[in-house]
Amino acid sequence: MVLTRLIPLWIAIVSGVAILVSAFIRPMESWGENFTDTFNVIAAIASVLGAGSLLKANLAKVSRRDAGWGFALVVLGTFLITLVVGLGKIGVHPSHDFPQADFGGKQESADTPFGWIYEFAMVPLTSTMFALLAFYVASAAFRAFRAKNLEASLLLGTAFVILLGRTFAGVVLTGWLPDWASGLRLENLSVYVMQVFNTAGNRAIIIGIALGVAATSLRILLGVDRSWLGGGER
Amino acid sequence: MNRQRLTWIVIGVVFAGLLVVRGMTGQGLGRVYVQHEDVAYAKVETKSAQGAPTVAWKRVAEGGVADVRWQEWSAVPPKAWFEAQAKDPRQSAITLSWPRTIGLWLAAFFTLAIFSFLWADNVFYKFAEATVVGVSAAYWMVIGFWDTLVPKLFAALVPAVVQAHVQPSLRPVDDVQWWSMALALVLGGMMLWRLAPRGGWIGAWPLAFIVGVTAGLKIVSHVESDLMAQGLATMESVVAVVPGADGATDVGASVWGTLANLLVVVGVLSALTYFLFSVEHKGLVGGTARVGVWYLMITFGAAFGFTVMGRIALLAARFEFLFDDWLWLIDPNHLRA
Amino acid sequence: MSLLARLQSLDRRWIFLLMAIAVAGPILWSGLTGKTPPEQPTDAARRVLKVIDDLPEGSRVLFAFDYDPASAGELQPMATSLMRQCAARKLRIVCIALWPLGGNMAQETIAHVIRADFPSLREGVDFVNLGFQAGNEGVMKVVLTDFTKAFPKDTRGQAAADLPILQGVRTVRDFPLLVNVSAGYPGSKEWVQYVVSASEGSVKMIAGCTGVQTPQMYPYYPGQLAGLLGAIKGAAEYENLLNGVMGGDPAPKYLEAQRRMAPQLFGHLLLVGLIVVGNLIQFMGRRGTRA
Amino acid sequence: MDRAHHRLRSPWPWAAILVGCVIGWGQGQRAHADAGVVAGTAAAESILNEHRLPLAAWIVGIGAATTIFVWRARRGRPPTIRRIAALEAVDEAIGRATEMGRPVLFIPGIQDMDNIQTVAGVTMLGRVAKTAAEYDAAVEAPVCRSLVMEAAREAVQASCLAAGRADAYQPDRIHYVTDEQFGYVAYVGGKMMREKPAACFYMGCFFAESLIFSENGNSIGAIQIAGTAESSQLPFFVAACDYTLIGEEFFAASAYLSGEPDQLGTLQAQDSGKVAVMSFIVIGAVVATAGVLMPSAAWLGELGALLRKAMGG
Incomplete structure (x- = not known):
């Protein structure tokens, strides 16, 4: 109980409050910045655990001959190959500035194996996955954006104004409006919407989130919420 | 199932046929050309003003005596190859790169494999999915090692090694950085203790540290730059006085400005009312909260409209890759003509 | 099956296809002709x-x-x-x-x-x-x-x-x-x-x-x-x-964004059309059940 | 157990807070003294950053409100909290998954533990896992950060224990996939299509993947409940999911679901913070407007400046 609950609780509260107080004390204002480095290093070390989990899950699939175990083999193979060529900087030439440093070269260009994998496997795969969104946006527009009530209609109407106002279609549709009514042209209307309604809505959301973050942090720092440690109520 | 397989086979055959036709017309398709460069450096020992020996590296011309040499390859547009071939059909300065050409076709295959998921889950998508998981997991671990562990942790704790093998220009770190890296190493080690058969609970300690510090940091940054800054931005005069071109007040613009300011203040207050938890949304509070919801919906609509723009641009970029880089159907950047 | 009923249960893959055409078509048009849609700076x-x-x-x-x-x-x-x-x-x-x-x-x-x-x-x-x-x-x-x-x-x-x-x-x-x-x-x-x-x-x-x-x-x-x-x-x-x-x-590299506005224009029009059709279907469907 | 629990609650956290303050302050003093010696100058400016005093006042204020409301709630005056539909639906969604014999999918966002939304997401995962353990439903949580995996396992294990179902905890159901956003998306998308979870929870920090997840979830007919503070993704969740926790509601979710008086008390503290900001906005805007309308009244300008200062201006 002491080792698994009390000490972690103390660690969290002491370190959190110390960093909170440090924000107000001049010589220590950089503590928070150093934490970012500390965190990144811990996360990089902890990636060993992630690798372990990935390997374990896929090896289990292969050894059990689960459905699709061949794909688990692909995961294992691509993972290990990329890891070995990347960590070993295999096929990487030295950098121009320090030809003497054997591991000083960059592996960004496609003439290194790691760079090749990045350019011809990772980039097309991830950016095509990202591009699928255009299709999902279309199907969501057809299916989900229905003027069911006033609230939904407002959402729809605004999306309309922005969609049209941000292409040449807006100019064609409302460009004929005379100068004194130029405020009603779609491209100008979309700017008003952004500057007035969107600004107000976003401000409220941002302020609300700030309070939510403050309360969540305080729940942790005051020891009110311990469920992140596992089991608040028992 | 059978019908689905048949559909795939038909699509595949038609597609392959079109590719063959495309390959035999015009300039063909999907090739990458490179030129190479020989690089050589020689070690030159000099003495600094104080008399201490220093080592410098000088680039030497082709054929010179060198201590380190290597070759570099860079891609050139196909146009360069066409021109070089036209001048001298036996030239070897610009050549077809097999690794990159294979890579290009692989990239095209992966692009189509991911798109095929829109039709239905299938074997190509599964293969692409397995590849992207394996490659990207390793990719980020490699980046974590060379871009975080080496320049931060190793540079602080074993600077001599980093200087000798990675970055000779490394400068020593200060005490605070040294301690924060030592702490990171200890906490990272505790994290890895999870792999040990006993005492895995110790991994909760670094997690507690991270959660605590995150809470401490975020409360400061969010209250300061979100709550206070956004509140401050709203505490402006509602009445806007806009001077016109002649120095007098521009009435029309002022009225519009005032209206806009008023709408912003009303919007912020009513939307904040929507977020109240300890009051039932009835009566005045309910009405105000409803107005707040209208504002939120307009905000979401605007976000939707803008997001769509970005998504279409991304899809366009993928199609351009297929049509331009791979199929050589279009040539917007004049790479081939 | 009536048109309405068919639209109500439309397979989303048809929508995906429309999107692909709305984006790929203008790219090919712009790429083959070298034209870009007109632009009005704000x-x-x-x-x-x-x-x-x-x-x-x-x-x-x-x-x-x-x-x-x-x-x-x-x-x-x-x-x-x-x-x-x-x-x-x-x-x-x-x-x-x-x-x-x-x-x-x-x-x-x-x-x-x-x-x-x-x-x-x-x-x-x-x-x-x-x-x-x-x-x-x-x-x-x-x-x-x-x-x-x-x-x-x-x-x-x-x-x-x-x-x-x-x-x-x-x-x-x-x-x-x-x-x-x-x-x-x-x-x-x-x-x-x-x-x-x-x-x-x-x-x-x-x-x-x-x-x-x-x-x-x-x-x-x-x-x-x-x-x-x-x-x-x-x-x-x-x-x-x-x-x-x-x-x-x-140079062509300095026209990249304007070229990309061509698929953008048709993509947006398609989305607006889809929203309109989606709402029409709902509206007509609702009227149908009431009658 | 109950006693130990109670002991944890009362003075200990306060002692820890005090230690934290002392460490922070003491280190500051020392660092300051060192700096003075090195620079060879007397400390011209106070070691306290007085520009940030308004910020300190806000944080202390919110902290004090939290303490007061928690104390009141413990004294037997639990607050009434309005109904949040998305959270009322959590049990229903898990129940449906149990009936259908399909898993529950939980995505705690795609950021690491240094993002407070992820912390809130993992907390929610604990709550969902507890209910799921009681109902005997399987919760699958693929994650894209190693540290999140560890934290999530910790939370789920404890929840299963708390539900009296230690056997329900299966660490392999919470597994790491890849740090890469779209690699992770490709994996989860495929998994959804193949395993067809009956309920999907998206709670944490999301970016572009929000719509890919929720459209795929919709196409397999899952009940979907989302919560995030990323305002750019809210429209997609609002449109494509059955229920969405918007911004601040997401941070309140864990406290709401716990049903504990202390935690509900913190929601009241959140509200008092909101009322304070709203009052500042109203008074500030009125004073600023009056200042514009009556440019001769200098005291209005001073008052306005004072109010702005309190907001860090």
């Missing part, structure tokens, strides 16, 4: 052009590349045009990145614009790429107090403190202009919050954002943000203006 784009134009020659510009290849389709044209204007105005460009792959994007932009069209500019003197630094907002806070501590070396491995371009630079306040092209976190919002607000007006900022981020950046414009380019549309407007200023026949 105030926001004009402001960006003016902010850069107003800087005296030789001013330092901090150019933050906070995106990666996944968003390059939308953001690269902005980065290209922004760097082109800075180089043409003879400003000294210092590139940095808070995204791991941002350093590469900076390198590519430099190759495309500076090395190709402004070969007289010297690396380390007129421009430099300081590459990626891990640490998100932490890095922003460090540049406020000690710039070269946050970015100790350039991508060639030379110590930043020794570079001619950075002589006299102590903090980020020594850059009159910050240009940020960003695809998310950390990005424009964080630069405004941590750097522009803290610099008490000594740093002006121009942001080029993805469509997703733009709505969140409007609250800061035109106050803390001197200029804002939103999504590919903003890029196209700015590109169009800049091509007008630079004169001559623009």
Whole structure:
């Protein structure tokens, strides 16, 4: 109980409050910045655990001959190959500035194996996955954006104004409006919407989130919420 | 199932046929050309003003005596190859790169494999999915090692090694950085203790540290730059006085400005009312909260409209890759003509 | 089966197909004919052009590349045009990145614009790429107090403190202009919050954002943000203006954003059409059940 | 157990807070003294950053409100909290998954543990896992950060214990996939299509993947409940999911679901913070407007400046 609950609780509260107080004390204002480095290093070390989990899950699939175990083999193979060529900087030439440093070269260009994998496997795969969104946006527009009530209609109407106002279609549709009514042209209307309604809505959301973050942090720092440690109520 | 397989086979055959036709017309398709460069450096020992020996590296011309040499390859547009071939059909300065050409076709295959998921889950998508998981997991671990562990942790704790093998220009770190890296190493080690058969609970300690510090940091940054800054931005005069071109007040613009300011203040207050938890949304509070919801919906609509723009641009970029880089159907950047 | 019923249970793959055609068709049209849809610049784009134009020659510009290849389709044209204007105005460009792959994007932009069209500019003197630094907002806070501590070396491995371009630079306040092209976190919002607000007006900022981020950046414009380019549309407007200023026949790479507006136009029209049809179906369906 | 629990609650956290303050302050003093010696100058400016005093006042204020409301709630005056539909639906969604014999999918966002939304997401995962353990439904949580995996396992294990179903905890159901956003999306998308979870929870920090997840979830007919503070993704969740926790509601979710008086008390503290901000906005805007309308009244300008200062201006 002491080792698994009390000490972690103390660690969290002491370190959190110390960093909170440090924000107000001049010589220590950089503590928070150093934490970012500390965190990144811990996360990089902890990636060993992630690798372990990935390997374990896929090896289990292969050894059990689960459905699709061949794909688990692909995961294992691509993972290990990329890891070995990347960590070993295999096929990487030295950098121009320090030809003497054997591991000083960059592996960004496609003439290194790691760079090749990045350019011809990772980039097309991830950016095509990202591009699928255009299709999902279309199907969501057809299916989900229905003027069911006033609230939904407002959402729809605004999306309309922005969609049209941000292409040449807006100019064609409302460009004929005379100068004194130029405020009603779609491209100008979309700017008003952004500057007035969107600004107000976003401000409220941002302020609300700030309070939510403050309360969540305080729940942790005051020891009110311990469920992140596992089991608040028992 | 059978019908689905048949559909795939038909699509595949038609597609392959079109590719063959495309390959035999015009300039063909999907090739990458490179030129190479020989690089050589020689070690030159000099003495600094104080008399201490220093080592410098000088680039030497082709054929010179060198201590380190290597070759570099860079891609050139196909146009360069066409021109070089036209001048001298036996030239070897610009050549077809097999690794990159294979890579290009692989990239095209992966692009189509991911798109095929829109039709239905299938074997190509599964293969692409397995590849992207394996490659990207390793990719980020490699980046974590060379871009975080080496320049931060190793540079602080074993600077001599980093200087000798990675970055000779490394400068020593200060005490605070040294301690924060030592702490990171200890906490990272505790994290890895999870792999040990006993005492895995110790991994909760670094997690507690991270959660605590995150809470401490975020409360400061969010209250300061979100709550206070956004509140401050709203505490402006509602009445806007806009001077016109002649120095007098521009009435029309002022009225519009005032209206806009008023709408912003009303919007912020009513939307904040929507977020109240300890009051039932009835009566005045309910009405105000409803107005707040209208504002939120307009905000979401605007976000939707803008997001769509970005998504279409991304899809366009993928199609351009297929049509331009791979199929050589279009040539917007004049790479081939 | 009636048309209505068929539409109500429409397989979403038909919609996917329509989207593919709406985007692929205009790309082929624009690629084969070399035409781009017409463009009408708005105030926001004009402001960006003016902010850069107003800087005296030789001013330092901090150019933050906070995106990666996944968003390059939308953001690269902005980065290209922004760097082109800075180089043409003879400003000294210092590139940095808070995204791991941002350093590469900076390198590519430099190759495309500076090395190709402004070969007289010297690396380390007129421009430099300081590459990626891990640490998100932490890095922003460090540049406020000690710039070269946050970015100790350039991508060639030379110590930043020794570079001619950075002589006299102590903090980020020594850059009159910050240009940020960003695809998310950390990005424009964080630069405004941590750097522009803290610099008490000594740093002006121009942001080029993805469509997703733009709505969140409007609250800061035109106050803390001197200029804002939103999504590919903003890029196209700015590109169009800049091509007008630079004169001559623009190279294809300087038409990228305007070319991309062709699929954009049809994509948007399709979405508007889909929303309309979707609502009509619902409306008619509801009337049907009532009757 | 109950006693130990109670002991944890009362003075100990306060002692820890005090230790934290002392460490922070003491280190500051020392660092300051060192700096003075090195620079060879007397400390001209106070080591306290007085520019940030308004910020300190806000944080202390919110902290004090939290303490007061928690104390009141413990004294037997639990607050009434309005109904949040998305959270009322959590049990229903898990129940449906149990009936259908399909898993529950939980995505705690795509950021690491240094993002407070992820912390809130993992907390929610604990709550969902507890209910699921009681109903005997399987919760699958693929994650894209190693540290999140560890934290999530910790939370789920404890929840299963708390539900009296230690056997329900299966660490392999919470597994790491890849740090890469779209690699992770490709994996989760495929998994959804193949395993067809009956309920999907998206709670944490999301970016572009929000719509890919929720459209795929919709196409397999899952009940979907989302919560995030990323305002750019809210429209997609609002449109494509059955229920969405918007911004601040997401941070309140864990406290709401716990049903504990202390935690509900913190929601009241959140509200008092909101009321304070709203009051500042109203008074500030009125004073600023009056200042514009009556430029001769200098006291209005001073009052306005004071109010702005309190907001960090």
